[in-house]
Amino acid sequence: MNTAATISTPEQGQETKVEHSVLRTSILFTLLMTVVFGFAYPLALTAASGALFPRKAAGSLIEQNGQVIGSELLAQAFASDRYFHPRPSAAGNGYDATSSGGSNLAQSNIKLVRRMQSDIDKLSAEKPGHPVPIDAITTSGSGLDPEITPDNAYFQAARVAKARGLAEKQLNELIRQHTQGRTFGLLGEPRVNVLELNLALDSAPK
Numbered sequence: 001m002n003t004a005a006t007i008s009t010p011e012q013g014q015e016t017k018v019e020h021s022v023l024r025t026s027i028l029f030t031l032l033m034t035v036v037f038g039f040a041y042p043l044a045l046t047a048a049s050g051a052l053f054p055r056k057a058a059g060s061l062i063e064q065n066g067q068v069i070g071s072e073l074l075a076q077a078f079a080s081d082r083y084f085h086p087r088p089s090a091a092g093n094g095y096d097a098t099s100s101g102g103s104n105l106a107q108s109n110i111k112l113v114r115r116m117q118s119d120i121d122k123l124s125a126e127k128p129g130h131p132v133p134i135d136a137i138t139t140s141g142s143g144l145d146p147e148i149t150p151d152n153a154y155f156q157a158a159r160v161a162k163a164r165g166l167a168e169k170q171l172n173e174l175i176r177q178h179t180q181g182r183t184f185g186l187l188g189e190p191r192v193n194v195l196e197l198n199l200a201l202d203s204a205p206k
Contacts, residue, residue: 062195070195075146078198081163084148084156086194087135088119091143102141126159147191150179160201174200 049057060072070076075086075095089095090103105112119137124130133152153175161168178197182188 062199064199071146072193072196073146074144076195078194081159083198083201084153084160084192084194087145087148087152088115088137088139089143090139095144097144100142100144102139102143123155127155130155146195147180147193150175150190150192153179153192153197164201166204170204171201174204 046057061068062070062072074097075089077089077095078085086095091097091099091101103112107113116137120132123132123136133149133155135149136152136155154172157168157171157175160166161171175192175197178192178200180191180193182190
């Protein structure tokens, strides 16, 4: 599609007709924006983040004996009573990162109600007389939350201590050491990274 405009030049007493192609301009603009925001901008951000935050940009990977065993950013499944457990996940078995997401079930959904009540009954039996932490029965928005609340960790300490033959007081101290405060002292809530806590647990003196 072409559009035309007439430009008068009184000094010369003549008019000049200028043709403008809308299609050509649209194509050129699309190509320019693709190059700028599709390639240049992401590459610049990747380079900047790699230079300023190399560990986080690489995925905050956790290594043990030279092998990558996980990431600080992703939950892993721990089923044994000898380990602290992450939050329940709606991301499939094994906290599948390719299925990240919540269940999107309403509070009134009978499937959600039954699942949560089943978890409450099981956890209450593990530690009678103690309230079950809310994050022990609810999933996160991503389904891959690597952290739990300190209350959740302390709640699980009795089970882990019994399974390992350790004093619960020893585990409580380990939890305290691995409790992270609010970001910048303001954002979020205190939290405990489950994978890091379990690795410290395996390394703790018996």
